[in-house]
Amino acid sequence: MAIVNVTDQTFSQDVEQGGTVLVDFWAPWCGPCKMIAPVLEQIDGEIGDQLTIAKVNVDDNPETAGRFGIMSIPTLLVFKDGQPVDKIVGFQPKAALMATLGKHL
Template identity: 45%
Template sequence: MSIREVHDSNYREAIPAEGLALLDFGAAWCPPCRALLPILEEIDRELGDKVAILKIDTDDAPEAASAYGVLSLPTVVVFRDGQPVDKFVGLRSKAAYLASLAR
């Protein structure tokens, strides 16, 4: 699978009802957000179809950011079967995201 960009109009449908998803809230001007991208790409290569990785630019998607209480960037929300199960505020290690996905 590849990292998919989503927007206010389609982020809800993009989160799978079954399985795992990781929704990355960021912005082009945010250095930690840019540092997160290679981590997400590695996770995508390693887990492939086991997790949907979604990326949303908060400048273009204020509704989605508000819906998940995003106040700092990056914020990553992990979903299991369509429900949020973890929320990471700020840049974390690859291991932290993988541990959440493995629970």
């Protein structure tokens, strides 16, 4: 599956309609966000058939970022059946992300 870009307008449809979704709250100027992007691409390549990875640019979509209390980026939220079930703040290595995701797959 491919990583999808989500906006304030499409968040409900793309993320809250069920399944397991990893949402990356990021911004283009954020160094750690740039570091985590290739890790998310690797994860998508390995387990993209088991979950969707979505990216929300917090500069362009402040409504969604505010709704979930995103105070620092990158912040990753894991949604299961439309509800947030886990939160990861800051850059994490792939092994740590996979361990967190494994609890929800």
